[in-house]
Amino acid sequence: MTQPIIEMRSIEKNYGNIVALAGVSFDVRPGECHCLLGDNGAGKSTFIKTMSGVVQPTRGQIVVEGRPMSFQSPRDAMNAGIATVYQDLAMIPLMSVARNFFMGREPTTGWGPFKRFDVERANSVTMAEMKKMGINLREADQAVGTLSGGERQTVAIARAVHFGAKVLILDEPTSALGVRQTANVLSTIDRVRKQGVGVVFITHNVRHAMAVGDRFTVLNRGKTLGTSQRGEITPDQLQDLMAGGQEMAQLEASLGGTV
């Protein structure tokens, strides 16, 4: 078994006297898609915030490639190769795909006062990276606003990977997408995984998780309810774990088994 890129050991996080996380352990290996499931309020967002350096855990250990680390800021996490694609994507619709792709990290050419934004390189790299993700852009200078939600998601993922992400945290990337768009994003996750990047896929949709996941960890009320391998668990079992079993079974029965 390969060494995990990042290991989160017994992470606890308290906000005052509210326990948001009560000892969560989680790890990601290169080239795998580890799904983090949980209903609203299960602690998913708090957990990824500790992983991406936005908040610091009250207790617990973060180990990156065997070395214990402590992230004081998102910058620290990014430098360690942990990239997060949030739901708002950090994209500007009025700007071109290439300008968005390199926003804040523009390639330059020339020297001194003639140092300039290498637009040609930015355009060609963007086209190439998007092609790798299976999206043929008409041109690199088309506005991001012209892309569909799924394509924007893919640009954000491609950008993170291009800038050296070893672990990619995707915060509910499919929650606002249609069927076709979702399929595209899931196939993007698959491509990224094949490049050796570890993907943390946060979702509360069991079908989306089952489509690409290698391992599944379910969070409920700030605790992990265990991690399972693909093939060891059925979608129904996952659904039950997420919703807390008993009540869900009753609910489901009353809805005629449609949920």
Place this chain on the structure above:
Amino acid sequence: MTMERAQMSSVPATPDERLRQVSFLSRLMKRPELGAVAGLILVVAFFAVTADPAMFSLAGVINFLTPAAQLGILALGASLLMIGGEFDLSLGSMVAFAGLIFGVAVTVTGWPLILAIPATLLVAALLGAVNAQIVLRTALPSFIVTLAGLFILRGLSLVGLKWATGGSTQLRGVSDVVEGDWLLPFFSGDAFEGLFAWLAARGWIETFGNGSAKVPGVPVEIVWFVLLTAVATWVLLRTPAGNWIFASGGDKTAAINSGVPVRKVKVALFVLTACCAALVAIITVLDAGSTDARRGFQKEFEAIIAAVIGGALLTGGYGSAVGAFFGSIIFGVVMIGLSYTNIDQDWYQVFLGSMLLVAVIFNNAIRKRVTGER
């Protein structure tokens, strides 16, 4: 499940059949400066028909380009600032205040231009930085913060002028003290005089009876205007700083999350805008030989209108320096052009207001089309 997975990875990347091929025309429509160019063609056509042909002689063109350039230098600053997502309504008052500083520096303290000009720019830059700090620290809209600046600086200019002159709101005598200063030709008078004299000698441009050219050269403000437009365009489109300006105005949070130094960008833009106002103040004060409290009156609105005609969005993140360039020339053409016609001069403001309205509606529609916003 495994089957589903295999299918997923082989989703072919065929181009979306609903996307039409982009024609040259719609590529052209993507340019933010399109509205300003179209508007300029329209007003030029209008005056070509209605105005005295003298308007489009060399002398006539210089005649409308000079006020266009004075406004245009302000509009460039306003445009960049708007692209960066902020406004500066104190721009016009800044011209008056910088004029006061400059006037006092050369007449009262008797500084040479090499000291007076940097001092004026420095004071303006500081005031721009103060505006920026207030806007950034309070997170209030720059519209309201700089509206306060509009009144404060106008009032200070009046008070300062009376203090410097002993009661008058006009400070005279600038021409006499700067006479012969080696820096003067860069900020006053005409450029390329040799070239124009040469052209006149060849008979290629109009001359007076004595053989000297009717137009002795290009007024320096036009040269500054063209140079600054070129630099601003280069910065916007070809430097990382340009990308940061678009990003800061487009979506502040997204820009910050991507590592763009948004605060620094905004401070720099406020400073730049204030320095544009100071440059206009220096040029016009040297030109008139005096400064007064009404200098730059309502120029903030004209500059913002020129920027908007040039394609800048009021919400930031979109616009162009070339657009502001053409927007300013439209101003010059209309302002001066009316005097070449039989039309009542007072139609000027009606004309500009309508122009602004058309530009805003047009820009909005175009932007929705090109960015596919729904």
